[in-house]
Amino acid sequence: DAGITQSPRYKITETGRQVTLMCHQTWSHSYMFWYRQDLGHGLRLIYYSAAADITDKGEVPDGYVVSRSKTENFPLTLESATRSQTSVYFCASSESGDSTDTQYFGPGTRLTVL
Amino acid sequence: QKEVEQNSGPLSVPEGAIASLNCTYSDRGSQSFFWYRQYSGKSPELIMSIYSNGDKEDGRFTAQLNKASQYVSLLIRDSQPSDSATYLCAVRATPGYSSASKIIFGSGTRLSIRP
Numbered sequence: 419d420a421g422i423t424q425s426p427r428y429k430i431t432e433t434g435r436q437v438t439l440m441c442h443q444t445w446s447h448s449y450m451f452w453y454r455q456d457l458g459h460g461l462r463l464i465y466y467s468a469a470a471d472i473t474d475k476g477e478v479p480d481g482y483v484v485s486r487s488k489t490e491n492f493p494l495t496l497e498s499a500t501r502s503q504t505s506v507y508f509c510a511s512s513e514s515g516d517s518t519d520t521q522y523f524g525p526g527t528r529l530t531v532l
Numbered sequence: 533q534k535e536v537e538q539n540s541g542p543l544s545v546p547e548g549a550i551a552s553l554n555c556t557y558s559d560r561g562s563q564s565f566f567w568y569r570q571y572s573g574k575s576p577e578l579i580m581s582i583y584s585n586g587d588k589e590d591g592r593f594t595a596q597l598n599k600a601s602q603y604v605s606l607l608i609r610d611s612q613p614s615d616s617a618t619y620l621c622a623v624r625a626t627p628g629y630s631s632a633s634k635i636i637f638g639s640g641t642r643l644s645i646r647p
Contacts, residue, residue, distance in 0.1 A: 453637075458540075458639060459639060460536075460620060460637045460638055460639035460640055461576070461620065461622075461637040462637075463634060463635075466634065476634065508575055508576070518564055518581070518583060520566075520578055520581065521578075521635060522578075523575040523576050523577070524575060525574075525575050526574075526575050
């Protein structure tokens, strides 16, 4: 009954390192999303997934990689972290792609790239 | 032009008054509109959704949609200090697999309720 969780909640890394942010949901929602939130930009979609093994780019996908081998997990990997990727990352899920469907957000991961 | 625009604020409203938050969007075919509340350091939480023109009321909250003007608003009656937060307007793009379920967020309006 945890809903949607993210780990770690806080992460500090160095430029050039690979970082993976985890997202897990217990609702069996079909859709999952990764957003980043930066001051002045609101929430921007990085990648989304309509189902296991189906992913698509959002507004700002460069520098990120996703996978979805299981419905409940949607990890986001920064292959070579840059300072511009310092942000708060939110994972979200929704039951379907219907126009009235609601997205539910995880607690967020605050990532700092030094 | 941003797809979803909001005044960043801060909007300061006295306790007990009506807070009015506004949002405009550029995609005329948009079908679904949402208001999320986000407390500092927390994740967004959905407070209202609206899909057809007119008003939708839920407790102290009223969402208003005018598709002809591409305008959606949120009214908060009897504002409380606990309403102090950032309010994000979100619009769902027209359907189609490549854009299915993608929601475009505004950058948010910071609301402050002063005692």
